[in-house]
Amino acid sequence: MSRCTAPVRGHSSAAAAAACPACRNRYGSRSRSYSYSSSYSSGSSYNGSSRTYSDSSRAGGSGSSKSVSKPRWAKTGSSLVYTTNEVASLTPVREVIEKKASEQPDLRDVFLCHAWDDRKESAKQLHDFLEAAGVKVWFSEKDLGLGVPMMRAIDKGLANSKVGLVLVTPALLSRLPKEGVADKELSTLLAGNRLIPIVHNTTYEALRDVSPMLASRSGLDTSEDTLEIVAEKIAELVAI
Template identity: 65%
Template sequence: MARCTAPVRGHRSAAAAADCPACGSRYGGYSSYRGYGGGYRSASAHSYLSYGSSSSRSGSSGGSGGRRTTKPRWSGAGSAVWYTPEQVQSLTPVRENVENLAASQPDLRDVFLCHAWDDRQGSAKELHDLLEARGVRVWFSEKDLGLGVPMMRAIDKGLVNSRVGIVLVTPAMLHRLPAEGIADKELSALLRRERLVPVVHGTTYEELEQVSLLLASRAGLSTAEESMAEVAAKIAELVVTKS
């Protein structure tokens, strides 16, 4: 009988769980567990993949044993950012929405950054700064909530006027969501649209699953697999379009 490779603390990511001989069948494979609603099959994503040479694969960023061997169609010719096939598959629907909105509503912000209040001066600000350094227009509460402005109305406008929602999933976020506060309201609005990318940081998809099955079912990125800077680079490529 197959035995779990992480019996004590659990797997750090959905990818690790899918690779486990004991848990892999439970998740039905990496792409089906973290796929966008489970409705995108690997065959449909092949038209978006651009495979590099064997030497390029061995030099892919992120240090995940050569898994990042792919570039999506929206990567620039000189891009040094590499992806897993699963990431390209799951991010493709988001990119298609971005392109449609860029054509019809060019003045929208690129992303709305949803985060726990406790992370506003830490990991949320780090991600915000990395994104803005790459030219991403970010709606961020610490910058966009002015004094005397009704908070919920400002957040509502930020959600409406952004193309993509980035949800920073941290231990603080997992603690806040059950309380049904502001972060929960932001998440509820974002979950209604197919323009949501979770970024799991300092926690796991398994722990997220205990708090929000809907959010855990959405494909995303994880700092357990790559650095925050690499995550920001992928988000920037995903949401920024050429004018």
């Protein structure tokens, strides 16, 4: 029968314990068990039908989780990922789109509401991404004719679009308190489930300080997705 060497050699290290004829098997079993347990608990996991995704490899090492869901209007084979909050906020808008499409099939898909200062930059970028994805967009830079009063043109755009997108930027936040054109557009869109806020280069907290009513409407956020991905989600939403 093997005798433990600890009284003579000591077990001050893992190597010493492994070299002991009496203890090596017990040490090896503990090591294998620990290794298996550690590897099993690390990495990523999905949980339940809402597919809660946990990733411990994110920046900072603290890990984060996000519940994702597939909306009923998603295309077969679509690679777009939606949060459960996005699906909840977009579902009533989708119902309006379906109703409008059956009653007024000639309507444009979306009206893009934006601050005047964004017309050649972020608003133009979003417009181009939307059109590239096949979305029919009412956009002030191409739909406002010379000599046509802006308010009249905007009213026409709203009346001829299924839903509205509000590009929430620092420029829009500075304009809202002045009760300009953007404020009129928002009041019309807020009357029904025809509004999708798109927060870009700002936060919902900043929006809440300026327009609590608009901030109460969840939408899409470019801190989560790029403008191009946002446009692809809109394209999927309006496709009938």
